[in-house]
Amino acid sequence: MKTKIRVSEQVEAFVTSLAPEPRKRLRVAIKGLADDHGDVRPLEGSLAGYGRLRIAGYRVIFKERTERGVRVIDCIFAERRALVYEIFVRLLTEQAME
Numbered sequence: 001m002k003t004k005i006r007v008s009e010q011v012e013a014f015v016t017s018l019a020p021e022p023r024k025r026l027r028v029a030i031k032g033l034a035d036d037h038g039d040v041r042p043l044e045g046s047l048a049g050y051g052r053l054r055i056a057g058y059r060v061i062f063k064e065r066t067e068r069g070v071r072v073i074d075c076i077f078a079e080r081r082a083l084v085y086e087i088f089v090r091l092l093t094e095q096a097m098e
Helices: 009-017 020-035 081-097
Strands: 003-007 039-042 051-055 058-067 070-080
Touching: 003 020, 009 020, 009 070, 020 051, 020 058, 020 070, 058 081, 070 081
Parallel strands: 003 070
Antiparallel strands: 039 051, 051 058, 058 070
């Protein structure tokens, strides 16, 4: 099945803000999701249904779906490991209240 990677504006802005070496590592790792490469795990609890891609001290949160026979991986949020889950849960809570 063909796989398409979609990157949110937040993920693109975060990756672009990094120094050249981590920026390159994140871009390569995100592209690798299409071929099932990388340190990927499903999230649990309030983040069930999402997955995380680990690249050194950074995390990318993504969600997989199928759209017209094409596997789509939406990279939704990226941040440093220490902050990523707390901020993402807060964003999801704020969206639910709207």
